[in-house]
Amino acid sequence: MGLSISNVLRRVFLIDLLKGLSVTFRYQDPKEVYTEQYPLQRPQVAERYRGAPRLNVNPDSGETMCIACDLCALACPEHLIVVTSERNAATRRKELTTFTYDLSRCMFCGLCEDACPTDALELTQDFELANYSREGAIWDRQTLEKGPQPTVYSR
Helix, strand or coil: CCCCHHHHHHHHCCHHHHHHHHHHHHCCCHHHCCCCCCCCCCCCCCCCCCCCEEECECCCCCCECCCCCCHHHHHCCCCCEEEEEEECCCCCCEEEEEEEEECCCCCCCCHHHHHCCCCCEEECCCCCCCCCCCHHHEECHHHHHHCCCCCCCCC
16 A cells, blocks of 8 residues: 555545645736736737738838849748749839738748848738638738738727
């Protein structure tokens, strides 16, 4: 018989359970409870939080800052960025035609943001990325330029 008298008493009187419940009830003071009223009050996210991607637009000219160099797609470990471009015959420069970003596979690591030489692509602090379909997680150029449009709730 390997059980001692103290172990038997601990099991009979549920000492470990009572110790755990005492810790739980010790922190049930209403003054210590913190509740965020989420849809009405937006939470503060950390300063270095990386959320929804955005394709920046030049405020002076209104055109995208992306030069279609494809470095972001090469830096992405998940290969979820697809950049296509065409060469303009008049200016002999590449012009961005399509830019797609698959959020369903993104790790939000920020490597694409670091690789961009013109700071055209950045990860913002927007965190509301829920969709009703998988197709909604694939953002095209227009969605990336305007950013996510969360639903605004009011009373």
